[in-house]
Amino acid sequence: MLVPLRAILEATDKYDYAQGAFNVNAVAQAKAAIEVHEMFRSAAILQGADLANGFMGGRTDFMNATLEDKIKGAANIGDAVKKYGENSPIPVALHLDHGRNFESCKAAIAGGYTSVMIDGSSLPFEQNIELTREVVKYAHERGVTVEAELGVLAGVEDHVFSNNSTYTNPLDAVEFIKKTKVDALAISYGTMHGANKGKGAKLRKEIAIATKECLRHAGIFCVLVSHGSSTVPQYIVNEINALGGDIQNAYGIELAQLKEVSHCGIGKINVDTDIRLAVTRNMKELFVARPELQKSPSIGAIYQLLEEKKSAFDPRAFLPPIMDTVMYGNIPDEDVAAIVNCIEKGVREVVGTLIVEFGSVGKAPLVEKVTLDEMAERYRKEGI
Ligand SMILES: [Zn+2]
Numbered sequence: 001m002l003v004p005l006r007a008i009l010e011a012t013d014k015y016d017y018a019q020g021a022f023n024v025n026a027v028a029q030a031k032a033a034i035e036v037h038e039m040f041r042s043a044a045i046l047q048g049a050d051l052a053n054g055f056m057g058g059r060t061d062f063m064n065a066t067l068e069d070k071i072k073g074a075a076n077i078g079d080a081v082k083k084y085g086e087n088s089p090i091p092v093a094l095h096l097d098h099g100r101n102f103e104s105c106k107a108a109i110a111g112g113y114t115s116v117m118i119d120g121s122s123l124p125f126e127q128n129i130e131l132t133r134e135v136v137k138y139a140h141e142r143g144v145t146v147e148a149e150l151g152v153l154a155g156v157e158d159h160v161f162s163n164n165s166t167y168t169n170p171l172d173a174v175e176f177i178k179k180t181k182v183d184a185l186a187i188s189y190g191t192m193h194g195a196n197k198g199k200g201a202k203l204r205k206e207i208a209i210a211t212k213e214c215l216r217h218a219g220i221f222c223v224l225v226s227h228g229s230s231t232v233p234q235y236i237v238n239e240i241n242a243l244g245g246d247i248q249n250a251y252g253i254e255l256a257q258l259k260e261v262s263h264c265g266i267g268k269i270n271v272d273t274d275i276r277l278a279v280t281r282n283m284k285e286l287f288v289a290r291p292e293l294q295k296s297p298s299i300g301a302i303y304q305l306l307e308e309k310k311s312a313f314d315p316r317a318f319l320p321p322i323m324d325t326v327m328y329g330n331i332p333d334e335d336v337a338a339i340v341n342c343i344e345k346g347v348r349e350v351v352g353t354l355i356v357e358f359g360s361v362g363k364a365p366l367v368e369k370v371t372l373d374e375m376a377e378r379y380r381k382e383g384i
Contacts, residue, residue, distance in 0.1 A: 002085050003367065004375045005093040005115030005145035005268075006183045008043045009223040011367045012267030017359035018258075021045040021225075022351055023097060023272040025052045025316055027080040027329030032344035034084045034092060036351045042360040043090055043367045045268065047097040048077045048113075050104050052316075056327055060320040071107040076327050078112030090364040095147070097270070105135050114372060115145035117186070121152055125172065132180040140181075140379040143372030147268075150176050151188030153228050170210035177215065177222045181384040184223045184268060187211065191228040195250040195273045195313070203257045205264045212265025223267035229253050230273035231354075236281050243284040246310040250277075255357055262358055269358055271350070273313075278346035280306075280313040286342055296335040298322070315343065 012019050024030045024046050037044035048056065054065020057073030065073075078094060085092035095115040096108035105116040118135040120128035132148040139146045151168030168187040177185055189207040191197070208224050215222055232252030240247055258269055287294055287303045294303045301321035309317050322339060324330045331337050355361050370378075 001088065001091060001369060002082065002112075002114055003043075003091040003093055003370060004143055004372055005045060005095050005147075006375060007368045007370045008045060008091060008093055009145070009184055009267050010221070011043070011363060012360075013221070013223055015363065015366055016263055017363060018262030018267050018269050019043060019045055019360045020351065020354040020358050021047050021095060021097075021268050021270045022275060022347075023047050023049060023052065023270075024077065025055055026319065026326040026343060027076070028325070028340045028343040029275070029347050030077065030080040031084050031329070032347035033351055034081070034088055034090075036348045037092075037355065037364075038088055038090050040352065040355045040361045041090065041364045042355045042362070043364050044085070044092045045095055046081055046092065047095040047270070048074065048108070049097040049272075050100050052097075053077065053108065053111075055316055058323060058327060060316075060323065062316065067103055067107060070104060071110065073327075074108045074111030074113065080329060082112055091367040091369060093145070095145070099135075102131070102135055102138070105139065109139065109142060109144055113144070115147065117147040117149070119149045121149035121186075121188075125176070129176060129179050132176075132182060136181050140384060141376060143374070143376035143379070145183045147184035147186060147225055148176070148180060148182045149186040149227070153188045153191060153193055167204060168207055168211070170207055170214060173211045174214045174218065174220075177220060178218070182222060184225050186225040186227045189226075191226055191253055193228040195230065195232050195247070195252070195277070197228070197232070197251050197253060199251045201251070201253055203253065203261055205257075205261050208261055208264040208266050224265045225268040225270065226258070226261060226266045227270045229258055229269045230271050231255050231258070232273055232277065236274075236277045240277065240281045240284060240313065243281065243288060244310065245280070245284065245313070247313060248311070259357060259359075269354075271354060274350040274354075275347055276313050276315055278350045279315045279343050280318070282342035282346050283315075283318060283339065286338055290338070293335055293338065298333055299335045299339055302339060
């Protein structure tokens with residue numbers, strides 16, 4: 001069933017584990033992600049980034065997506081997650097990643113998202129509080145969970161771009177959480193968006209520990225979130241390059257460090273790049289194994305894009321020839337089915353691994369099955 005993210009976060013907090021949160025940019029990704037979580041009896045957190053919603057709204061130049069595109073795309077992702085998640089035996093949350101403004105959050109909620117992130121991290125502290133508070137009021141009235149961000153991560157992730165990072169100050173974080181009443185807070189503590197995190201990135205886990213400890217003393221609930229936490233599996237990077245790709249200096253966060261912070265107050269770990277890499281490798285492999293598909297009327301154009309963009313690994317760069325499949329899950333012929341299989345297999349490989357590594361395997365029964373209406377009522381009673 002679909003649940004507000006809060007229900008899943010409460011379980012991670014109570015039982016001391018972390019839950020991977022995986023970005024989806026196509027119906028097939030949502031389907032495969034839910035299925036693999038079911039297989040491992042883990043709750044599922046699927047997320048659509050603000051601009052990914054533009055892409056799912058049919059905007060292949062998603063960096064220029066308008067609010068209209070995002071509203072349409074949010075509904076497409078929402079419909080897909082409902083289709084595969086509503087009758088699923090595991091709790092499924094659909095979360096907006098890096099909501100850029102209040103309007104984006106409203107569009108996501110209208111599309112069926114059960115959780116939103118409002119990213120005011122580039123604003124001055126007081127303005128970030130003000131914007132976040134506004135979104136919290138709107139979302140909580142509807143039982144929808146809210147994640148905010150404090151501190152700046154370096155790196156590139158859709159519209160999120162920053163050269164420099166500033167680590168989150170735990171004292172500020174506690175004040176921010178008290179004033180905004182957010183359910184989750186993304187902190188900056190050494191992770192970075194994108195595939196070039198640099199070799200040997202070191203997480204400042206003390207920032208998470210200090211923040212969480214102060215929250216516990218004050219009796220305040222809030223789960224900390226680790227963004228930019230892809231592990232960038234080197235075997236996949238090597239395979240892509242062996243298949244003619246050109247991906248350089250791609251390094252992620254060590255799995256061992258992510259497992260460690262999962263016991264330091266971090267309950268949600270965002271991963272996007274790993275899935276992109278696996279799907280890209282699978283598509284390259286497909287066209288090598290079955291060269292006749294290079295000239296396929298329906299997917300030959302995908303092969304052309306893979307050949308042109310050798311350093312790219314975002315499937316959105318390659319999938320525009322099959323947008324009907326991306327947006328609605330339609331599979332017109334067997335060639336398109338082969339691409340869909342590449343997408344699904346990539347999701348299963350990466351997501352399955354991380355469900356086990358982050359410790360959410362078998363934890364689905366620990367998540368309270370609560371509806372948005374029930375959650376709204378709870379917020380109302382508690383005055384948050
Ligand atoms: Zn992020």
